[in-house]
Amino acid sequence: MMYNNEHFEPVITKFVNEPGCETIDFYLAKENGYKALEKALKMKPAEVVEEVKKSNLRGRGGAGFPTGMKWSFMPANPVDANGNPKPKYLVCNADEGEPGTFKDRLIFTKTPHKMIEGMIIGGHAIGSNKGFIYIRGEWFKESRLMQKAIDDAYAKGFLGKNILGSGFDFDLVVYMGAGAYICGEETALLNSLEGKRGEPRLKPPFPAQVGAYGMPSCVNNVETFAAVPYILHQGWEKYAKMGTERSGGTRLIGVSGHVNKPAVYELPMNLTINEIIEIAGGVKGGKLKGVIPGGASAPMLTAAECDVKTDYDSLAKAGTMAGSGGLIVMNDTVNIVEATYTLLKFYEHESCGQCSQCREGSHWLARMFHRILNGGGNQEDLDYIAKICGNMAGQTICAFADAVTGPALSSVRKFRSEFEELILKGGLKGIGKEESISHRAVGAHV
Amino acid sequence: MSNITEFDIKKPKVDLNYASDKKPVHSDPNPEAKPLPKVTIDGKTYDFKPGDTIMQVAERYKVHEEIPRYCYHPGMPIAGTCRMCTVEVEKAPKLMTSCSTPAADGMVVHTRSDKVMKSRTGVMEFLLTNHPLDCPVCDKAGECELQDYNYEYGPGTSNFKEEKRVFEHATTKKLSDKVTLNMNRCVHCERCVRFTDDVTKTNDLVMVNRGWHKELEATTEAGLTNEYQGCLTDFCPVGALTWNDFRFKKRSWFLNRKPSLCDGCSKGCNIEVHSDSEIVYRYVPIYNELVNGHWMCDAGRSSYTSYTNPLRVIAPLMKHNDALHSTSIQTLLTDLQVHLKNAASIQLVVGTDATREEAALLKEKVPTIIGKNIAVSYFNGTNGVQTSADDKKLDELLKMKDLTPNTKGVEEQGLSPLANGEVNADIAILFRNGRAGIPKMKADQKVVLWGIWSQDELKSFPSKNILGVIAGLATIEKEGSYKNADGIVQKFHPAITHKGGALSAHQVVGVWKTLN
Numbered sequence: 035m036m037y038n039n040e041h042f043e044p045v046i047t048k049f050v051n052e053p054g055c056e057t058i059d060f061y062l063a064k065e066n067g068y069k070a071l072e073k074a075l076k077m078k079p080a081e082v083v084e085e086v087k088k089s090n091l092r093g094r095g096g097a098g099f100p101t102g103m104k105w106s107f108m109p110a111n112p113v114d115a116n117g118n119p120k121p122k123y124l125v126c127n128a129d130e131g132e133p134g135t136f137k138d139r140l141i142f143t144k145t146p147h148k149m150i151e152g153m154i155i156g157g158h159a160i161g162s163n164k165g166f167i168y169i170r171g172e173w174f175k176e177s178r179l180m181q182k183a184i185d186d187a188y189a190k191g192f193l194g195k196n197i198l199g200s201g202f203d204f205d206l207v208v209y210m211g212a213g214a215y216i217c218g219e220e221t222a223l224l225n226s227l228e229g230k231r232g233e234p235r236l237k238p239p240f241p242a243q244v245g246a247y248g249m250p251s252c253v254n255n256v257e258t259f260a261a262v263p264y265i266l267h268q269g270w271e272k273y274a275k276m277g278t279e280r281s282g283g284t285r286l287i288g289v290s291g292h293v294n295k296p297a298v299y300e301l302p303m304n305l306t307i308n309e310i311i312e313i314a315g316g317v318k319g320g321k322l323k324g325v326i327p328g329g330a331s332a333p334m335l336t337a338a339e340c341d342v343k344t345d346y347d348s349l350a351k352a353g354t355m356a357g358s359g360g361l362i363v364m365n366d367t368v369n370i371v372e373a374t375y376t377l378l379k380f381y382e383h384e385s386c387g388q389c390s391q392c393r394e395g396s397h398w399l400a401r402m403f404h405r406i407l408n409g410g411g412n413q414e415d416l417d418y419i420a421k422i423c424g425n426m427a428g429q430t431i432c433a434f435a436d437a438v439t440g441p442a443l444s445s446v447r448k449f450r451s452e453f454e455e456l457i458l459k460g461g462l463k464g465i466g467k468e469e470s471i472s473h474r475a476v477g478a479h480v
Numbered sequence: 481m482s483n484i485t486e487f488d489i490k491k492p493k494v495d496l497n498y499a500s501d502k503k504p505v506h507s508d509p510n511p512e513a514k515p516l517p518k519v520t521i522d523g524k525t526y527d528f529k530p531g532d533t534i535m536q537v538a539e540r541y542k543v544h545e546e547i548p549r550y551c552y553h554p555g556m557p558i559a560g561t562c563r564m565c566t567v568e569v570e571k572a573p574k575l576m577t578s579c580s581t582p583a584a585d586g587m588v589v590h591t592r593s594d595k596v597m598k599s600r601t602g603v604m605e606f607l608l609t610n611h612p613l614d615c616p617v618c619d620k621a622g623e624c625e626l627q628d629y630n631y632e633y634g635p636g637t638s639n640f641k642e643e644k645r646v647f648e649h650a651t652t653k654k655l656s657d658k659v660t661l662n663m664n665r666c667v668h669c670e671r672c673v674r675f676t677d678d679v680t681k682t683n684d685l686v687m688v689n690r691g692w693h694k695e696l697e698a699t700t701e702a703g704l705t706n707e708y709q710g711c712l713t714d715f716c717p718v719g720a721l722t723w724n725d726f727r728f729k730k731r732s733w734f735l736n737r738k739p740s741l742c743d744g745c746s747k748g749c750n751i752e753v754h755s756d757s758e759i760v761y762r763y764v765p766i767y768n769e770l771v772n773g774h775w776m777c778d779a780g781r782s783s784y785t786s787y788t789n790p791l792r793v794i795a796p797l798m799k800h801n802d803a804l805h806s807t808s809i810q811t812l813l814t815d816l817q818v819h820l821k822n823a824a825s826i827q828l829v830v831g832t833d834a835t836r837e838e839a840a841l842l843k844e845k846v847p848t849i850i851g852k853n854i855a856v857s858y859f860n861g862t863n864g865v866q867t868s869a870d871d872k873k874l875d876e877l878l879k880m881k882d883l884t885p886n887t888k889g890v891e892e893q894g895l896s897p898l899a900n901g902e903v904n905a906d907i908a909i910l911f912r913n914g915r916a917g918i919p920k921m922k923a924d925q926k927v928v929l930w931g932i933w934s935q936d937e938l939k940s941f942p943s944k945n946i947l948g949v950i951a952g953l954a955t956i957e958k959e960g961s962y963k964n965a966d967g968i969v970q971k972f973h974p975a976i977t978h979k980g981g982a983l984s985a986h987q988v989v990g991v992w993k994t995l996n
Contacts, residue, residue: 236560236580385691388561394606397692401642418639425602428574
């Protein structure tokens with residue numbers, strides 16, 4: 035079969051090009067819709083968790099934590115201080131804000147029922163009767179589509195009381211965020227869900243002990259949930275076989291940038307980055323210069339390093355990460371300093387500002403890159419960028435500071451000559467490009 | 481609390497987790513039953529109670545001077561955001577915040593390893609990038625944690641060549657009549673926000689915006705409204721929040737710092753009196769777990785002004801030709817003795833702001849010296865409070881209804897409250913220290929005023945009725961003890977030396993005795 039993988043078949047995107055694929059009727063008629071739920075409800079919760087564990091499904095949000103293991107961390111019968119039972123919550127993280135990542139939106143607009151079914155199965159598996167779908171503030175259309183899909187599922191009896199006569203109740207609530215990248219971090223998401231400032235929480239306690247509204251909660255990505263019905267319906271072996279030894283199934287890769295066919299592709303994980311670029315129609319308008327393999331936070335790879343497989347472990351070995359599956363391709367017309375500055379502006383704007391290093395460091399880095407672009411840089415700055423990144427990475431509550439240092443540090447390390455050229459020639463003007471826009475105009479409120 | 485009888489007020493001993501809501505999830509229900517677990521910090525092994533954080537253990541055993549911190553405050557929930565208190569824990573991949581990480585049995589911690597010091601230097605450099613470094617004109621200079629920690633951990637130099645962040649509209653912003661904000665100096669520790677959220681529960685303050693332009697603002701247009709705003713300026717680690725009353729009055733390094741008690745209500749908050757050349761500039765609270773925790777109210781903090789009031793009588797006054805003239809204590813007492821010996825009936829009213837020692841002394845000695853049977857009673861004078869039974873808490877924190885410091889201590893002397901708050905004698909000796917009320921008098925009753933009186937208060941008596949005024953010492957000027965509303969007896973010593981002609985009750989009684 036295609037992609038050098040005899041076991042591969044699309045798990046999520048099989049029907050996304052057909053008209054009406056987002057409706058419940060299409061899902062029931064063509065995609066064996068809610069059959070997996072029927073099967074799961076006849077199983078014991080622990081068996082469902084075991085099935086997901088064996089499938090090697092890993093979280094598709096960025097960190098790649100094994101989903102089955104995350105579900106098994108949920109306490110069986112949590113009680114409060116007075117001995118009364120506490121509710122458990124299942125939360126879907128649909129705060130897809132990573133630059134270069136747009137896979138979850140495809141699921142929301144084309145096959146929302148797959149995710150809903152996955153959530154109901156997840157609710158059954160962890161013993162939760164309530165699920166929240168946290169949607170990023172900018173997704174007006176997507177949240178309406180999701181609400182419509184949920185209403186349809188209620189009408190058909192897949193949500194609500196006594197689902198399919200099993201005695202299991204499950205409710206789903208759509209919650210819109212207010213527009214913050216950091217709310218994609220699970221504890222910041224929980225704070226935002228509670229109506230607080232979207233700032234990551236100090237861990238421990240982890241969400242499995244103290245989550246949404248102080249109750250045990252489990253947060254999973256949209257794509258993770260969307261893969262669950264397939265695992266239950268087709269069996270874990272089939273799903274696990276598609277992937278690598280330590281990570282089962284397929285991945286949605288959003289290819290963007292200088293390729294001829296930018297889109298979301300569902301691919302097996304044994305492909306190299308070069309092969310994926312080939313599938314996406316090849317590099318457009320020049321030669322390949324470098325890629326960002328897993329959304330903006332992943333360290334860059336040069337063209338020479340693109341012969342690496344895209345599973346979690348191979349990318350980690352290459353010094354970068356699979357992240358959220360956004361592959362940004364850059365050809366040789368791109369100025370890396372300018373491209374990195376664009377990302378740093380984003381991070382400067384999106385740091386929640388709790389931890390000293392991240393708040394001040396993201397700001398400092400962005401301004402430093404801006405100065406270099408405008409001809410004010412010197413050689414010492416390049417060493418200092420590494421020093422700033424060293425003081426930021428791994429020192430904060432969440433991984434945001436590490437995300438900032440990903441592009442900043444890798445760009446200086448791998449494309450140092452471009453920085454030096456800018457410094458020697460006096461910025462973008464010196465190499466015949468337009469001067470970068472004023473720093474003050476960049477989303478700053480002061 | 482009842483078994484605690486007496487203790488001296490001390491400098492703060494930091495015992496943590498005072499109001500923290502982030503206790504570890506699984507705390508040991510019965511820690512005493514087993515041998516205590518042990519943690520190794522900087523090469524030495526210490527016992528700890530399950531649930532203690534690394535910082536608590538280090539603090540208790542004084543492992544080093546201090547683990548530096550900005551966001552952490554023992555009276556508030558743990559935030560763990562400033563990242564200044566990180567320590568190296570063996571086998572942990574990253575540095576851990578000592579304020580939030582519970583100590584575990586067998587854990588090996590290094591609080592000053594190279595990795596830790598490098599991280600702290602990094603944090604200091606980041607915090608200083610956008611700090612204006614306007615120490616010469618900053619009121620916090622000298623008692624600023626940013627200065628102190630920079631001296632110890634800071635990088636010394638910085639490569640920051642960018643423009644600094646400036647909050648133009650919040651460089652001198654009044655958050656209320658009492659507190660001024662300079663946002664440029666803020667290091668975003670958010671102690672202030674957590675204080676209004678979790679301690680006063682008034683939710684006065686909030687951070688708006690995000691990241692580097694995150695800014696502190698009052699939640700309502702009224703600004704700060706809570707009664708404990710002064711505390712914000714105490715624990716603000718930098719000069720972002722400053723106390724208007726103290727702002728630009730004195731450099732902090734000129735201040736003498738002596739412990740004393742606030743006598744503004746029956747709580748008896750422990751304070752530090754900050755003075756220079758015996759002039760008081762401010763009160764700040766000091767930690768006492770049993771009494772006031774870390775805090776004190778704004779009314780108490782501002783009460784130092786009553787002792788520096790220019791109208792306070794600070795010399796003995798004697799009546800001569802229906803007017804009061806300053807004189808020596810001997811002359812005054814000789815004159816008073818004549819009046820008192822001739823009086824048909826005398827009543828001694830002790831205000832509940834007298835110290836325990838003063839109350840005992842007056843009750844015992846004054847009748848003997850005058851040589852007559854004298855009715856002795858006490859008077860509180862706070863609206864609605866006659867005895868300590870009428871006292872109650874006004875809020876969840878510290879404020880009490882009884883505005884005198886020693887009602888319980890005076891009651892202890894076996895005195896009875898002044899019936900109906902009225903004096904029933906020809907001559908009344910009113911002893912009070914400016915906090916207790918003034919009893920009702922009849923038009924022709926003569927009075928001898930003793931203690932702390934202001935000229936305004938003298939005017940409440942017909943001038944022909946005042947036989948004399950014996951000027952006394954204030955709480956911060958004298959020695960003694962108060963018994964607070966919870967029955968805790970607290971001793972105090974002079975924090976400043978009185979420079980006027982006022983005398984302590986013991987000195988007055990001593991002189992009086994020699995005149996007989």
